[in-house]
Amino acid sequence: MSKPYEPIHIYCASCGAPASFDIAGQVYRCSYCGGVTGIQEPLQEKQGFRRAHQARLQEKRREYPLLSAQCTGCGAQVVFPEGEALTGCAFCGRSLVRKEYLGVESFPEVLIPFKVTEDQARANLLAWCDQNRGKGEAREIRQHIDELRGFYLPYELVKGPVSCAVSRQESKTYRCRGFCDGSFVNTSKQLDNLLLDGMEPYDLTSVKEFDFSYLAGQRVKIRDTDEKATAARVGKEIAAHYRPFAAKVMETKGVEVTADTGNMVALGAVLPAYYLRAGNTLAAVNGQTGKVAVRERKDRYLMPWWIKPILGSILFPALVYGAMKLFGAAQEHCLLVAGALAIFLLFVLFTAYHNEYGGLGRQSLPRRIFTSDDSRTMVSPPEFYMPIDGRERAVALKFTTPLRVLRMVLLGLGTVFLPLILGFLFNGCSVHGLTIGGAAVWMCIAVPLAPVFLIKYGRLELYEHPLIYYRTDEGRRKRYRASKRSWKEELKDVLDTVKVFVFSPLVLVILFLLIVLIVNTVLVVHWDAF
Ligand SMILES: [Zn+2]
Numbered sequence: 001m002s003k004p005y006e007p008i009h010i011y012c013a014s015c016g017a018p019a020s021f022d023i024a025g026q027v028y029r030c031s032y033c034g035g036v037t038g039i040q041e042p043l044q045e046k047q048g049f050r051r052a053h054q055a056r057l058q059e060k061r062r063e064y065p066l067l068s069a070q071c072t073g074c075g076a077q078v079v080f081p082e083g084e085a086l087t088g089c090a091f092c093g094r095s096l097v098r099k100e101y102l103g104v105e106s107f108p109e110v111l112i113p114f115k116v117t118e119d120q121a122r123a124n125l126l127a128w129c130d131q132n133r134g135k136g137e138a139r140e141i142r143q144h145i146d147e148l149r150g151f152y153l154p155y156e157l158v159k160g161p162v163s164c165a166v167s168r169q170e171s172k173t174y175r176c177r178g179f180c181d182g183s184f185v186n187t188s189k190q191l192d193n194l195l196l197d198g199m200e201p202y203d204l205t206s207v208k209e210f211d212f213s214y215l216a217g218q219r220v221k222i223r224d225t226d227e228k229a230t231a232a233r234v235g236k237e238i239a240a241h242y243r244p245f246a247a248k249v250m251e252t253k254g255v256e257v258t259a260d261t262g263n264m265v266a267l268g269a270v271l272p273a274y275y276l277r278a279g280n281t282l283a284a285v286n287g288q289t290g291k292v293a294v295r296e297r298k299d300r301y302l303m304p305w306w307i308k309p310i311l312g313s314i315l316f317p318a319l320v321y322g323a324m325k326l327f328g329a330a331q332e333h334c335l336l337v338a339g340a341l342a343i344f345l346l347f348v349l350f351t352a353y354h355n356e357y358g359g360l361g362r363q364s365l366p367r368r369i370f371t372s373d374d375s376r377t378m379v380s381p382p383e384f385y386m387p388i389d390g391r392e393r394a395v396a397l398k399f400t401t402p403l404r405v406l407r408m409v410l411l412g413l414g415t416v417f418l419p420l421i422l423g424f425l426f427n428g429c430s431v432h433g434l435t436i437g438g439a440a441v442w443m444c445i446a447v448p449l450a451p452v453f454l455i456k457y458g459r460l461e462l463y464e465h466p467l468i469y470y471r472t473d474e475g476r477r478k479r480y481r482a483s484k485r486s487w488k489e490e491l492k493d494v495l496d497t498v499k500v501f502v503f504s505p506l507v508l509v510i511l512f513l514l515i516v517l518i519v520n521t522v523l524v525v526h527w528d529a530f
C-alpha cells in the first residue's frame with residue numbers, strides 16, 4: 001500500500017486496496033485482487049484505528065495546552081488553545097465558565113480543515129441578506145453580524161451498508177438496501193439539526209486525520225450527545241436520506257422509513273462552520289464551501305384539518321348550483337340538489353379527514369431553512385429486496401400503473417350501472433324500450449358508495465398487491481406472483497370491507513337522507529307537472 005492510510009476508506013482485508021460494497025451480496029469486494037471482505041471486518045478495523053489514534057493524541061496533548069469553557073445556560077462546552085479570547089456563549093448568549101481542559105474523553109478521529117475565513121463567511125452571510133432584503137431574518141442577521149463565530153462542530157461520520165424498512169399507512173412493509181458513501185450527523189444537543197443540514201454538503205475528499213495542529217486559532221465544540229442519542233440521530237438522518245427514494249416507489253410523501261445502521265462504520269469528526277444566533281434567527285455558514293443556511297425566525301402552523309372538508313362542501317355544491325342555474329333549472333331544484341350534495345359531502349369529507357387527521361390537534365410545521373444554494377448530500381438510490389424462491393432478490397415494485405387504475409375505474413362504473421348493463425344484455429343488446437326508472441334504487445345505493453369503495457378498497461387493493469418484477473438468474477425480467485390466496489380469503493376481505501362501509505351508521509344516515517331527498521324531488525317534479 002503506497003498511499004497513506006485514509007480513515008474514511010474501507011480497505012480490502014487481503015491486499016489493502018480500497019474496496020467497494022456489493023449490495024446484492026452484502027460484502028465488500030476488491031477491484032484490485034478480487035478479494036471479499038465481510039461486513040464486520042471494517043468495523044473491527046476502525047476500532048483498531050480509533051484506539052491507536054487516541055493513544056497518539058494523548059501523547060501529543062502536552063505540546064498543545066488547551067483551555068475549556070462551559071456555558072452556564074445551554075451546557076455547550078468549547079475547547080480552544082491558550083491565548084484565545086472567548087466572550088459569551090455563541091449558541092445561547094449566556095456566560096461561560098473557563099477552566100483548564102483536562103478532558104481525557106475521546107478527541108475526534110477525523111476533521112475537515114477550515115477553508116473559508118471569518119471575513120469571507122461574514123461577506124457570504126451579508127450577500128444572503130442582500131438577496132433576501134424583504135425577510136425579517138435578514139434584518140436580524142445584519143444587527144448581529146459581528147457576533148458570527150467560527151467553530152469546529154462535532155459530528156459522527158458514518159459510512160456503510162444501510163437496510164431500510166419502508167411502509168405506507170395501513171400497508172405492509174417492504175425492505176430496501178443501499179450503501180451510504182459517507183454522511184455527517186451532528187452530535188450537538190444545542191444546535192438545530194435542520195439548520196446544520198442546510199449548510200451541507202461537505203466535500204469528503206478533504207477529510208483528514210484529526211491533529212491538534214489544526215486547532216491553532218480555532219475553537220472546538222465538544223460533542224455532547226451520548227452513544228444512545230447519537231445512534232438514534234444516525235438512524236433518523238440516514239432514514240431521511242432514503243425517504244425521497246422510498247416516497248417515489250411507494251407513491252406517497254407519508255412513507256415511514258426506519259433505517260438499520262448497525263453495520264455502518266462510524267468515526268468521530270469535527271467540521272468547520274460559522275454560527276450566529278441573531279435574536280430569533282439562526283444562521284450557519286459552511287467553513288469549507290461558504291454555503292449559507294438561515295433558520296426561519298417564527299413557527300408556522302398547518303391549517304386545522306376541518307377547514308378543507310368545509311371548503312369542499314361549500315365550493316363543490318356552489319359549482320353545481322351555478323351549473324344548474326346556467327342550464328335554466330328552477331331555483332328550488334338547484335337549491336335542493338346543491339343542499340343535498342352539501343350535506344352528503346360534509347358527512348363524507350368530515351369522516352375521511354377526521355379519520356386521517358382528527359386526533360392531531362394544532363400541528364406546527366418545522367421552521368424553514370433558507371440556503372444560498374441547492375447543493376445537497378448525494379445518496380445513491382437503494383434497491384428493494386424480497387425473498388423469492390428461497391433467495392433475497394432485487395425487485396421493482398409498481399403500484400398504480402395507468403392500466404390498473406383504469407381497471408379499477410371500469411369496475412366502479414360497472415357496479416354503478418350494473419342494472420342498466422344487465423337490462424341492455426337481457427334486452428338483446430338494444431336500448432329500445434329500456435327505462436331508467438327500475439335502476440333508480442340500485443343507483444341510489446351504488447352512486448354514493450362507489451367512490452367510497454374506490455378510495456378505500458380500490459386503493460388498498462392497489463397498495464397491498466403491487467406488481468413485483470425481478471430478474472431471473474438468466475437475467476430476464478419476470479413478474480412475481482405471490483402464492484395465490486384461496487377464494488375464501490378473498491371473499492372474506494371483500495365482505496370485511498363491505499361490512500365496515502355499508503353498516504357504518506354514517507353511511508346508513510346518508511343513504512336515508514338521499515332517498516328521502518330523491519323521493520321528494522320526484523314528488524315535487526310530478527306535482528309540478530299537474
Ligand atoms: Zn484486494
Ligand SMILES: [Zn+2]
Nearest residue numbers: 071074089092
Ligand atoms: Zn450556551
